[in-house]
Amino acid sequence: xxxxxxxxxxxxxxxxxxxxxxxxxxxxxxxxxxxxxxxxxxxxxxxxxxxxxxxxxxxxxxxxxxxxxxxxxxxxxxxxxxxxxxxxxxxxxxxxxxxxxxxxxxxxxxxxxxxxxxxxxxxxxxxxxxxxxxxxxxxxxxxxxxxxxxxxxxxxxxxxxxxxxxxxxxxxxxxxxxxxxxxxxxxxx
Amino acid sequence: xxxxxxxxxxxxxxxxxxxxxxxxxxxxxxxxxxxxxxxxxxxxxxxxxxxxxxxxxxxxxxxxxxxxxxxxxxxxxxxxxxxxxx
Numbered sequence: 001x002x003x004x005x006x007x008x009x010x011x012x013x014x015x016x017x018x019x020x021x022x023x024x025x026x027x028x029x030x031x032x033x034x035x036x037x038x039x040x041x042x043x044x045x046x047x048x049x050x051x052x053x054x055x056x057x058x059x060x061x062x063x064x065x066x067x068x069x070x071x072x073x074x075x076x077x078x079x080x081x082x083x084x085x086x087x088x089x090x091x092x093x094x095x096x097x098x099x100x101x102x103x104x105x106x107x108x109x110x111x112x113x114x115x116x117x118x119x120x121x122x123x124x125x126x127x128x129x130x131x132x133x134x135x136x137x138x139x140x141x142x143x144x145x146x147x148x149x150x151x152x153x154x155x156x157x158x159x160x161x162x163x164x165x166x167x168x169x170x171x172x173x174x175x176x177x178x179x180x181x182x183x184x185x186x187x188x189x
Numbered sequence: 190x191x192x193x194x195x196x197x198x199x200x201x202x203x204x205x206x207x208x209x210x211x212x213x214x215x216x217x218x219x220x221x222x223x224x225x226x227x228x229x230x231x232x233x234x235x236x237x238x239x240x241x242x243x244x245x246x247x248x249x250x251x252x253x254x255x256x257x258x259x260x261x262x263x264x265x266x267x268x269x270x271x272x273x274x275x
Contacts, residue, residue, distance in 0.1 A: 006272060009208075055219045056219035059219055171216050
């Protein structure tokens with residue numbers, strides 16, 4: 001089971017109400033390389049991956065939910081004081097018409113989340129390579145978001161998330177090496 | 190919601206810092222399970238985290254549910270602010 005802890009993994013601050021930035025951040029909420037996709041991908045792959053990397057997938061998958069909560073907090077704080085007119089001016093009129101101020105799992109362009117963003121191939125190397133790619137794509141997305149943002153408080157949180165993608169990618173690379181070592185051991189024998 | 194005292198934020202940030210060490214050590218140990226020094230460090234920080242949380246919860250209410258935290262007398266879980274509200 002999972003235990004919720006009533007705290008963010010890292011403090012999230014925003015300087016001002018800024019629905020335009022919130023619109024871009026939604027990419028990491030319900031987009032193809034976002035935190036929801038990451039969490040669901042890793043936790044689902046656990047059941048058929050070799051035992052040696054189940055712990056890693058469980059722990060990174062769980063951390064992704066903490067990141068999802070950080071992104072949600074950023075979006076919430078950037079939009080909570082916005083008027084409908086400000087949301088409209090920021091390009092969130094379509095979102096407001098359907099969801100009011102509620103969050104929803106779609107990407108920055110409003111395309112709803114779909115399970116087709118993720119894969120479980122059953123082949124451990126194929127799955128881990130997908131996971132490494134996912135982390136690198138998420139890292140790139142965070143970089144593009146930081147490049148567009150002029151909010152220093154928000155950028156502090158975004159930088160933390162970008163660094164986590166790098167760590168996850170490196171841990172997945174180590175997992176690949178662990179599995180290759182196992183495979184080669186069997187062959188030599 | 191904005192009436193939280195300054196030490197709420199200070200103590201919360203301390204917990205976040207210590208728990209970050211634990212997240213890092215967890216992922217490291219997942220791929221380096223034979224590193225005894227890291228395991229010792231993990232257990233040391235796990236202890237430290239529990240101490241900080243006990244002190245925080247005594248002032249600001251439970252951090253976890255399902256019996257992992259003790260409740261205050263007024264079931265503060267649902268009344269005290271959520272992470273995105275502070």
